[in-house]
Amino acid sequence: MKPTDKHITTPKWPLKLLRLFIKRKYLEEIEGDMEERFQDNLKSYSIRKTRRLYAWDTLKLLRSELMKSIGGDKRLNHYGMLKNYLKTSIRNIKHHALFSGINIVGLAISMSIGIFMIVLLSELQSFDSFHDKKDRTYRVTTSRQGLFHGEEIYLATASHYIGDQIEHKIPEVEDVLVLRRNLSAELTIDEKSIPASGYYATASFFDVFSFKLLKGNPKTALKTPGAIILTESTAKRLFRDSDPIGKTVAVDGNRDFDTGIITGIVEDPPTNSHITFEMLVSMATMENSLVEHRRNIKGNPGHYADSYVYLVLQEDANTVKVESMIADMMADYNSKKAPMALALEPMGQFVIGGAGFPPGPTFSKRRIDMMMGLTIIVLLSACFNYTNLSLARALRRSKEISVRKVVGGTSLQIFSQFILEAVLLSSMAVILGLGLFFLIKPGFLNLPELSIDGTTIFTLNVTPVHLVYFLLLTLFVGTIAGFFPALTLSKLKATVLFKGASKMKLLSGVNTRQALITFQFALSIGLIVCAVMVHRQYQYALNYDLGYDTNNIVNIKIQGDYINLLENEYAKMSEVLGTSRSAVVLGTRNAELGEAFSEDKSDTVMFTTNYIGQNYLILHGFELIAGTGFQDHLKEGQEQNTLVVNKTFLKELNLGDPYEAIGKSIWYFGEQKMQIQGVVKDFISMSLDAEVPKAFAFVKMGVTNNGILGVKVASNDLWTTMAKLEKAYKELDPVHPFQATFYDDEIARTYAASKTTYSVISFLAFLAISISTLGLLGMTVYTTEGRMKEISIRKVLGAGINNLVLLLSRNFLIMIVVAAVMAIPGSLYILDNMILSKFLYRAEMGLIETLSGFIIILLIGVLTVGWQVRTAAAQNPADILRRE
Amino acid sequence: MKKSRLGEFQELILMTVIVLQEEAYGMEIQRDLEVRLNERLSVGAIQTALKRMEEKGFLTSEWGEATQKRGGKRKRIYQATPYAQRVLREMKDIRAQLWNAMPELGMSKT
DSSP states (O other): OOSOGGGOOOOHHHHHHHHHHBOHHHHHHHHHHHHHHHHHHHHHSOHHHHHHHHHHHHHHHOOTTTBOBTTBTSOOOHHHHHHHHHHHHHHHHHHOHHHHHHHHHHHHHHHHHHHHHHHHHHHHHTTTTTOTTGGGEEEEEEEEEEEETTEEEEESOOOHHHHHHHHHHOTTEEEEEEEEEEEEEEEEETTEEEEEEEEEEOTTHHHHOOOOEEESOTTTTTTSTTEEEEEHHHHHHHHTTSOOTTOEEEEESOSSOSEEEEEEEEOOOOTTOSOOOSEEEEHHHHHHHHHHTTOOOTTOTTOOSSEEEEEEEOTTOOHHHHHHHHHHHHTTTOOSSSOEEEEEEEGGGTTTSOOBSOSSOOOOHHHHHHHHHHHHHHHHHHHHHHHHHHHHHHHHHHHHHHHHHHTTOOHHHHHHHHHHHHHHHHHHHHHHHHHHHHHHHHHHHTSTTSSTTOOOOOOOOOOHHHHHHHHHHHHHHHHHHHHHHHHHHHHOOHHHHHTOGGGHHHHSOHHHHHHHHHHHHHHHHHHHHHHHHHHHHHHHHHHOOOSSOOTTEEEEEEESSOHHHHHHHHHTOSSEEEEEEESSOTTSSOOEEEEEEETTSOOEEEEEEEEEOTTHHHHTTOOEEEEOOOOSOOOTTOOOOEEEEEHHHHHHTTOOSHHHHTTOEEEETTTEEEEEEEEEOOOOSSOTTOOOOSOEEEEEOOOOSEEEEEEEEOSSOHHHHHHHHHHHHHHHOSSSOOOEEEHHHHHHHHTHHHHHHHHHHHHHHHHHHHHHHHHHHHHHHHHHHHTHHHHHHHHHTTOOHHHHHHHHHHHHHHHHHHHHHHHHHHHHHHIIIIISTTOSSOOOOOHHHHHHHHHHHHHHHHHHHHHHHHHHHHSOHHHHHHTO | OOTTOOOHHHHHHHHHHHHHGGGOBHHHHHHHHHHHHTSOOOHHHHHHHHHHHHHHTSEEEEEEEEOTTTTTOEEEEEEEOHHHHHHHHHHHHHHHHHHHHSOHHHHHHO
16 A cells, blocks of 8 residues: 555546536535545555445445436426427428438338348257257367368268267266268058158267157167167158057168167157257167178278267366367377368357258358348448438428527437437338338248258247347437437537528538448449359359260159169160169269278378269260270179279379379278279369369269169150159159159259359348438438529529539439449459358359449439439429529 | 334434534444444445435534545535434334333343
């Protein structure tokens, strides 16, 4: 403590608070008391504590007996004032239909988007919230750097191996759940068959997740080999109303098991679950089969692409510590070239985290950010309309304000009056906006590819909780919109106001208004440019030369053991030019991921792969550089030992030029030795926007129970041909529906996400344009109104209408040009780095695309301004001048 | 009596004002009461009670001297009105009567 207490002063802000709020007649006494108390306390406490006590005492002084009343020391009837404000506001809204109309419509449009975002975000927030241990549940993710293009791949999957290791070696982990993906099978009982898909799961499934098991024992239902849990709706489809528990079903189309026993019925995963499935099968089933097939999946951390590892940590566990322990476990395995980095992803991030190979719906964070940004921008744009028009109208309200000031209204009162008016308008807008929201909702829900895997992700239901947020939105929008006009108007001096209109021009914030309108123009131009470019990229992707021919090829899904028969059947048809089988359809984000090593294991390559039959390369027109394609199908019991790869594959493994490479061996998945039989040119294996390796390897395929049969058909009369194909199929497979799509349509579906982005952006662009056009219209009306006398005099002196239009629209033209100069580079940057950055192959931007926004806005601007000015200029000048 | 009811805390303050006589200003009252009650009070509590009692006519007040310690601010010296003294006495009597009327058993328990 300092020697003299005199220099230690009381903290500043509590004193200010005191002076602001305590009644003036009490202030001296109380301030003195507080000071004395402060000095007393200094003797017994530290300076800091004393100050804290002072602040605390100050807060306790804020009682109604001691505080000023809101209307100052005089007692005012607040209710009366409020009523008066309300009445004035309502009259104003009523009497100025143009002003209120433009603002309410503009605000309503933008608020419908605000409402939409509120509902959307709260729905995303609610994902997985039904799991009891949500805050402690994590998923092990795998990322690998530098395998191709030096980019990172980030996957939601992790190896079964690491799951086992974690369970045994990390005490902080309460439960470990391993799921294996790609489970699909056909279940048959009493002559009735249904296809079902889902996951192999370890027995801890119900310890980690809180899905309700309606029938069966959660502890044992997934223990024994062959145990199957069905979802409620799947069970209904197969069993109708009979009790399925304990029933044995025949399993087809799956190499891991032939029969299974239903051990449980689980509720259908709700829409807000990050994982979707129709059935769960015990992991033990899978393990038995692995032993049979002598495949070592559990012991190898390299098999990370097919399983998910979920952890429940103990209450006080430290995630960083657990992560570093996992990293230690991987230290032995990790190669230096492309180390595997495992991390823990909390459950709240599952849907928005952006990890690849997700087990259910996802919604990328980038999309959320983009939509949030656009929503805020559109909201601001509508607020600016209000601000602009209010300022332009300030002239008319000046008499009212000056009278209020003269009879004793304070700035604060006038400020709150205008804020109240804005809030009133925004509450009318929010009601209209809610109606608009229900109009756009079905449109949004029907957009293709909302979630990345195409499953339902949103319901967009409005609950009572949302109403609170809507109210906050209303207050927020009202305050933002009304803030600037309220501030400007409340600051005006009564004497200046009475002097008349001539000085008002200086006060009405011309610069601010111009800046705001320019901002709106820039926004509209930018959005148009983005929409045009995304659309162009979509078209570009559809027409891109993938490196193989997709024309007139029908892809038919095979779900049974009849592929040879079907192929023979089709070969007999005259409309069929050829058939070929494959595991997946290339170019539609479906290829599998694999990893291979050079013969001495010094180089490694990540690649995508497809299993194909004998005619595949020819039918699809792949260009073979060296070697040969597959001459036959894989025979029963024959080992796969040859590959057809692309050029990048050779380059990454340093296998020399295509001719040298023929006959060289590599380690396929690090376990199996394979020889290179042929080399094809590079092509697009997944899609233009997928971050996948460019390297590719074809593997020979034998008889398959689930694959794709590609049928090249003659192009005349496709519908009859399709009907014929279906008829032949139905004879061989009466159970499954005929699932056939044209290759080109399937490719189009792959880029549906781009189409969604395009739809969303163009819709928002449309809204932004509507709002700014409304604003522009309002501004023109007020400006021309203010210049009526000038226009009339000019006309009398001989100016033509075109002259006048030019005179009055010059300002707007300048603003549009400035806006374009700001917006075009900005939007090109955003397109490059955010919206289209995923596309490795980009459409070029032409001059027309770049200038599209500018031209459209210019056109709309000229039309709006021209129309208004023409009407004004067409009036008889005598009528206007006579009024003086 | 009904109209002029005193709260317990107000009564304590009122009596302190009488005890302190010339020295009865906000901070002094608070210091005195804090010692007697052996607990910390807030300035707000004391001030509110004083203002209320002044409004009800139990207290009158006038400006006193200003001191260095108060940052040059004047004290406000409070004085109980005769009416307040009468009310206090009445309350004491009522209490005394009640005490006398209480049965022995009830007392020994507390």
